[in-house]
Amino acid sequence: MDGIIHFFVFIPLVGFLISLFIPEKKEFFISAVAFTTSGLNFLVLVSLAFVWILQGHPPLSLDELVLYRAYGYLFTLNFYFDKISCVYLFVGSLLTLMVTVYSRYYLHREVGYKRFFNTILFFYIGYSITVLSGNFETLFVGWEILGISSFLLIAFYRNRYLPVKNGIKVFSIYRIGDVGMLLAMWLSHYLWHENIKFMQLNNYVEVNEHIQNHSLVGVFISLMLLVAAAAKSAQLPFSSWLPRAMEGPTPSSAIFYGSLSVHIGVFLLLRTYPFWEHQYSVRVIIGLLGLCTSVVTMLIARVQSSVKSQIAYASASQIGLIFIEVALGFENVALFHFAGNAFLRTYQLLVSPSLVSYLIREQFYEFTPRKHDEVPKWLGKIYNSVYLLSIKEFNLDRFLSRYLWDALKSIGQKVNYFDYKLVISVYGAVLLGGFYTLYHKQYIPGFLQNYMSLIIAVLGLILVLKSFVERKSPRMAWLYIIMNHCFILLAVSYNDHFDMEHAMVYLSGVFASGVVGYLSLNRLMKAEAKVDLNRFYGYAAKYKTLAFVFLVACMGLAGFPITPTFIGEDLIFSHIQQNQLLFAASISFSLIIDGISLMRIYARLFLGPYVHQTLEAPYRSS
């Protein structure tokens, strides 16, 4: 029976691969593949669930696929199926099925028909892997796919400015959540001394024993998980991304941001519930976060005068309530609420264009002129203040761009006054010197020895920031990121014994994608006179294949689970000690900003309004 879980991962995977190779003009086949994939998945699930429930629904676990094994280290893909997975998979496959059928007609003749279904299937893989994951590593694979496919769907209309801008915005917030995931994974290595399976979390005695000994670590892990969950589920202070994600075709907004994607944070909490169940402080924090979010987003939802943002905030506020339910331990209520909310918001978004005729009709027959209630001045003042705050979305969006985007930028700009040659030569020298002294530690002054890894990691972090604010040369921005990976490697080598084989695992993907990306950039620069990072160029309009290749290279370099680098990143963290929070944080920040910077390069060069097209170009504000 356990083996059936395979299907839920392989069906979408096969569907996705097939869909990649269908010619763009064959609308029928493209959508048929998507339809069959989700339909098949749904059928298999329903029949499995039937038998499984009859058998008393025991949790199923599938511990297969060892991806990498080294002394004291094991990277496995592990799957797990229980009530939570079952509900999530049921809702997910049913909605995906309906939305693919819906989109078959809805997207008829739309430019990017194939791209749309490719991305939907890609998303669906990510979703399935996430909800079926049996350990953090597997979950993270799905988690990353969700992030990138979200970006691609938000920026689906890639020739316009706002979708691309908002795509990057949402992606950046997702990456913040990823910091939480990385740090949580890192510390749980130390807590359990192995890659813990979610199945084991159900063992109360075992969990409790570990946490008892490391209560602070336990709380920290839980809080990091909460950060990840809050970012993905649009809780405070991240809520403002949710309405801004509504840039793609309505059905994609409906399943992604109305229902599936946005409930993944809830899933993470449900999945790790046994872990923090006995940390009451954490439960209080989760509950309070949910409460604050639901109140604040409810207020914002009330003042929205556009349909989609109203639904988005209303959904976020219900998810706030679900957080409270999870914190209270009402797992069934939370699952029920999740399913209802997902269906309702999907439906509401899908019929949202009908609202014009429906509500105008209602207004026509039922309008009552507004009455001016006399309220005491002080009450009116509070009322007005809350209204204004809600219109301004409690400054959430400004807050995020100020403390996230602008902060990164201003730090980056502070270190950005060296010219390229200097940077390359200084960093090159540090790198060479670093590797040399690694084997000849006697040359390093004693007081430095303990801080070497941190210093190198921070130097690497500076490189990523430089890449992030680079405005002129995309190649330099690219090189900085490759170099950063070398610095991370060096830093870890200082920290702990990191053998050659591990280094190869880590670097193989970096170099392969590094070279591919660099060559792509070269080709673009040869063909086009003006290529920099000062604006959006929209070259995907002309260089479709190149854009795709470069995107894959970006994903590879960002440690996306398509190259061994993904495992390498996990390996790296296994060499950071439990008490090196600062070091771990700077490494994870490096990796996270890496991803943002790479997406920025990709977006600036290939997305946005095509630079050579001035006629029939969309308004910037459109």
Place this chain on the structure above:
Amino acid sequence: MEINESLFSEHHVLHKLKHYLPAQAPLKDFIHHNTLHAFQSEKFFYALHRATGIFGYKTLLSINEYRELFHQSKISPDIIAKVVAEKKGDEEAGKWIEKMLHANYRQQVTPRIGRLRSLWKRNYHIDMDADIQPLLFRVLCNYLDQGIAMWQFPVIKEGLLESILALEQNSYSSLFRTNEIKEMFLAGKWEIKPLLDLLVGDESLYEQYLFDQQFAHPGWSGLVAIIESNPQTLLDTRKILLRELIVFELLLELDALNYHFGPVWAPLQKFASSSLDELLFQPVKHSEVNDVLALWQEAFEWSYYDQVLAALTLSDEQEKVKTQKSFQAMFCIDDREASLRRYIEKHDRDCETFGTAGFYGVEFFYKPEHGKFVTKLCPAPVTPKYLIKEVDSSHKHNRDPHLTKYSHSLLTGWLISQTLGFWSAFRLFLNIFKPSMGPATATSFRHMDQFAKLTIECADKNDKEDGLQIGFTIDEMVDRLESVLKSIGLVDNFASLIYTFGHGSSSVNNPHYSAYDCGACSGRPGSVNSRVFCQMANHTTVREGLKGRGIFIPDTTRFVAGLHDTTRDEMVFYDEELMTGEIAAAHQRNKKIFNDALDENAKERSRRFEVINTASSAKKIHEHIKDRSVSLFEPRPELNHATNALCVVGRRGLTRNIFLDRRVFLNSYDYSIDPEGKYLLPILKAVAPVCGGINLEYFFSRVDNQKLGAGTKLPHNVMGLIGVANGIDGDLRPGLPSQMIEVHDPLRLLTIVEHFPDVILTVLQNSPETYEWFVNDWIHLASINPVNRELRYFKNGSFVPYEPISKIEVADDEISIIENTEDNIAVHLIKHE
């Protein structure tokens, strides 16, 4: 016009801005109009060229698109030769044809709009638009919102600024980020010029700055300008001035600058001198590519027109000796009715059909029972003095609990999502696999209860409601009937049954629903109008009155009103129960004819829909077509006016045997009843703005779907029930979405009038605003001599002879033509039997 450019006159600039901004009303009042109406006082091609240079609009297809059309044989080489020879002379022709086919042109344009304001970014690295627009749009939308937000704008005073002021004065929070600007606002410093002094500094740049600013979001600015001039277009009315929007935006800009740079920043004039070499409205340089594009466009147009004109001369059906008709039917001139008329005539060779503007000459406001407002049912520019009320209606307003706002609240949302939430999955499943009509569907059949009564006759002139006279007096009825009947040439040989059909549409998930209804009824279904018309015509006293005007309607003749739903291809009839005996039986027989015609009409329409197999049986296809109108996932329930290109004003005999696809507006008119053109003038006065407006809106939405159209409708988000935008922070998108125009060929309207050229010219010159459309080439005009069929074409103010060169194919039946092609179909002569 451009004198004293250096002096800033607020009044002058505001006036000019309103002139150039998009003029589209809120969604519920969507009415087609010439998108580039601001340029209409200039010659067509010159105007287009200026619009491109100033605003960056793409106003024609690109050279490559024309060449592609040429390679697909959609532009004929013979016509190219003819057009070029005519425009450039025989000697130069070869050279120009060579240029059209092979020369390389850079079709890059750097529009003048936006240049000045882009200096903020260049010199201050501040993204002004991204900084202020989201908040600006949000405040505007919340202020104007018609019922989306659960929490409305707390104070509505006389105007936007007053309302914001009241809000700001009594609040701990503020829309402004800096105190200085907040204080300025609170102190009532709401003059445009002093604000521009701070921001820009040089008066000669103010006009350009305001244009740059407002054209950074033409959607919202245009809508505000429309609401300013016509506040009633919002049911829940709001006062707002474009001026207020500008003041508020200028304040927000100052606020942004102060926020980012503190008090030290220099106004824009400091950087302007070097980078602005031309003023916004300075003449745009002419270049060869403009000539080439104009030649292509003309060749493209005449490749089709020439066929049409050739066919008209061939159409050999002489007006037969007037015989008794089996029945007569009147339809709107709408291009969507043309094919249906063709099929009705095919199924009953003895019937006769007419076309006239679908409000049937009766202009009034309509108030359905329990309605809180009145709806205008006549062409948009007319302001009626009459009110028609619906009484004894049994209609119920169906609700959809899933659309309730309570689901957005916290606790009711909690309840609803856990209960109705699951039901919605089921509903969605049903609609996807078996679509059916629900409360969310916008359908023409709900416009008026089929079994309700209308207050048509005015008993007492003092009987008024909302300042409107309830119903028409007998004399007023006689006047209206006389002019409609005479203008379409139906003055004798009345059949015993005469139908008048209004038309409307049904669709779901379609914010542009009112663009699908009858344009002559201000974007509403025409059912009330046709019913009012028929009841008037059946009124015995009215018939007596008509006798005095020379129109004798026999007592045995009965007028029957109907509604044709153009999306579903269905009909309903009104007051059927009043028919008895023979008439009722004849009506039942005619209904069968209509049903067959509707099936075949659906079949003909289906050839444009790739997912329907046009070769299957008409009945089966019709079911598919009906499903489309209620399917949530169908962005093209029908294709509306797409491919429209012609308007024929004349007797049906001219066109009856010609297959003109669904591209023609047909207006019946008989020159012999109207030798001086007394009835021709009102017809042309309506044709120009209505058909010309539809045609040019399709034209420009097609050539530049991004700037002049609404782009694809798939990501659209409904804003305040008044417009659509992409995403939540975008500007409103006026114009037509790509799904409506993708099959449209951008051809100007060719109006063909059956009368003597000198009569037409005299008539036109009596109405300068109508004449402008024709003399400036925004609409082509041709005349066909009713006696000898001689063709003339209107060029530079006079009619010149025209000799068509196309060969016309002959077909036995339209079915064989329509089953085999999805694309536009050439003009055919149809020889039934």
